[in-house]
Amino acid sequence: MSELTPITDPYAYLSITKNPDGTITRDLTKFQCTPATPNPSPQNAVVSKDISINHSTSTWMRLYIPSSTLNDTVSPPKLPLIIYYHGGGFVLCSVDLLVFHDFCSAMARDLNAVVASPSYRLAPEHRLPAAYDDGAAAMAWIRTSEDDWIGSHADLSNVYLMGTSAGGNLAYNVGIRSAATDLSPLRIRGMILHHPFFGGEERCGSEIRLVDDQVCPTSVSDVFWELCLPAGVDRDHEYSNPTVGEGSGGLEEIGRLRWKVMVVGGEEDPMVDRQRHVAKMLRRKGVEVVEVFNEGDVHGAEIGDPVKRKPLFVSIGKFISDDGL
Template sequence: MSNPSPVTDPYAYLNIVKNPDGSITRDLTNFPCASATPDPSPLNPVVSKDIPVNQSKSTWIRLYLPTTALDGGAPSQKLPLVVYYHGGGFILCSVDLQLFHDFCSNMARDLNAIVASPSYRLAPEHRLPAAYDDGAEALEWIKNSGEDWIRSHADFSNVFLMGTSAGGNLAYNVGLRSAESVADLSPLQIRGLILHHPFFGGEERCGSEIRLVNDQVCPPIVTDVFWDLCLPVGVDRDHEYSNPTVGDGSEELEKIGRLRWKVMVIGGERDPMVDRQRDVAKLMKKKGVEVVELFTDGDVHGAEIGDPSKRHALFSSIGNFISTSL
């Protein structure tokens, strides 16, 4: 059987067209969406609902709650809160994408946790740090929210920031900001970051990018386009947003270490970014952060998003991480 042809046209691969005004036209036909499911039923182990965050930015949040929490569970039994940012290279996808909806529903069920998945503005129409601003604003919204599910069921002393791919990069950078403003987030207490196949880059190709140059899921030629469209105009891939290892790292990382937040870095050996993920984990350790690494053989970028059979093992590992982070 012959090897698949390498990706040569990243714009065609992503089904996007770059417009003269700098925006892009996205073909969304390959991204089916799912509605929230707010009504509890025996066939629905997790309920979900959508709530506006900032109407001027059209940002919103989807909340997921295990149905058992509504079935007479002890009101005093608060659940961990996982704030989950979706992936898509900062230019594609949305909170209600069927794959992310199912992933978050499974996570809320398996972890017995509340999952809050905020939307954020996409590039190139809104280049970084717009997504970081929206990710941080979502934490402010949660902190101040009188929303019943959050008020009644969320344990504000047990909060984790998590994301997949670009969402992992977002969780990392919102985490850096949050370490600077811990007092402002009170009573929210972040216990750790869960970086699932986080999206990092750099000008010089790393070993795994060279080795997996013809990857069919997220090859370097595609991630180059992501960075070109999402980074601030005029900077390259060694900007701190994409490559945290340039220089000696940030003071905020040292603060994360002093705050005793734990960080879980999850990756797959078949992901061209795996060496970058290891390098960021190494940097965090150097700065005094306690890091748990979970790198699995044979897994491509974002494996558990596309393959539901891999989720149970992932959430088991994340559940253990959460339980040992208090």
């Protein structure tokens, strides 16, 4: 018998089973989760804690902060705030997965930043725009939060929306939605779209070239879109394909607000051409865009490979600094 691949059976590859009522059964043993690390120690460069956001939607947030900030007896300068949304095709994964926990911890340490990683409801039980609603609700919670880590150490005038894969799509759509909203004292400076998850009905060049990709081929992406998009729409819906009709009117507002957008991808990601198309569309709308596309990198490369994180965080550090790239 041939070895299982995502191309031959994407549902089995994702360890999910469709149920007659429209829900899915997930294999929760597939991913390793880890608790927060709230106690500073010499081995803990970053501390984290979990905070409930909305009991009715069961959404919550894991907050990360450099230990040195909490240990400083003199009031240190406030740190940039990065609101980070995890990946998983809107169908899988959670904030407390070990790979995302390690990624956010390393980001808080290397960028000397506060990182807030909110959860969101998953599809198909909660189809889009539920995840966007939860992403926006997390920002609203931060805006009025009385949490000491946020109030004492996060610079709410220096905020970036970031996400990986589906989280990148989420950050993009929450950003578009938020651009025309008064979020004060929260001030968004830009978006960091890390291997953002975009799609479309007609196959793009990279999807054709990498049709046999073993990480996230189009057969797997198709399953994610089938499960997360609103019922009855195709992959050219604006949630999946923001280039249809040259995007939302919110893009002009992003340009007017002078947000910066960083698009990070890998040349061996089937979605890389779509990510480039979105970057070009943003430029046409007058948005300042920085592109970082790495040779040889697969979808979400820096999540799975800690060695690749250092150069990524160096690039992000330059992006969020006044000097830019």
